[in-house]
Amino acid sequence: QKEVEQNSGPLSVPEGAIASLNCTYSDRVSQSFFWYRQYSGKSPELIMSIYSNGDKEDGRFTAQLNKASQYVSLLIRDSQPSDSATYLCAVATGFQKLVFGTGTRLLVSP
């Protein structure tokens, strides 16, 4: 079982819709979770971090964490074509090591 799993996609949504990206992880002691956005040919960019169960909102982005289910998600409201990218979930393991998922490709159509 991979430490961090994401559906590779692509996830296709129309402009203005809500995009929901999901991630599961295997290490129960993980305490810190991150979402990175990576445009094609570019480097990953940190967009959200979440440390506690529940929701964390930042503009159009909401990160949701459920440690009991070992599940973290990212919601993007009012999706724009400029949101089209690969979204990487990263989880800090018990040894404070950052493990990345392979990413979900999001396509937002005008």
Next chain:
Amino acid sequence: EAQVTQNPRYLITVTGKKLTVTCSQNMNHEYMSWYRQDPGLGLRQIYYSMNVEVTDKGDVPEGYKVSRKEKRNFPLILESPSPNQTSLYFCASSFKRGGLEQYFGPGTRLTVT
């Protein structure tokens, strides 16, 4: 401007010819790390450094060396590159002690023939 820089950005080389990819950050970060990114495998950590003169292996250290003589610089050395080291390489740094919330350089695309 706060940033992580890498050089070169693109490199084509031949098997066995030693090369160094430089990484520098101007944010006074203690933690620095090297990753490689391959299709279907995602980002995998090669080496990381918690501070000057402190380095440790990540998940895929074979065939790579690093050094951390100054806080701002963290070069990646391939003593004898092989075709399986053809990849996209990223350097990252973090202000957090545990190396979390990492900020990435622009990447170096390496091809070994």
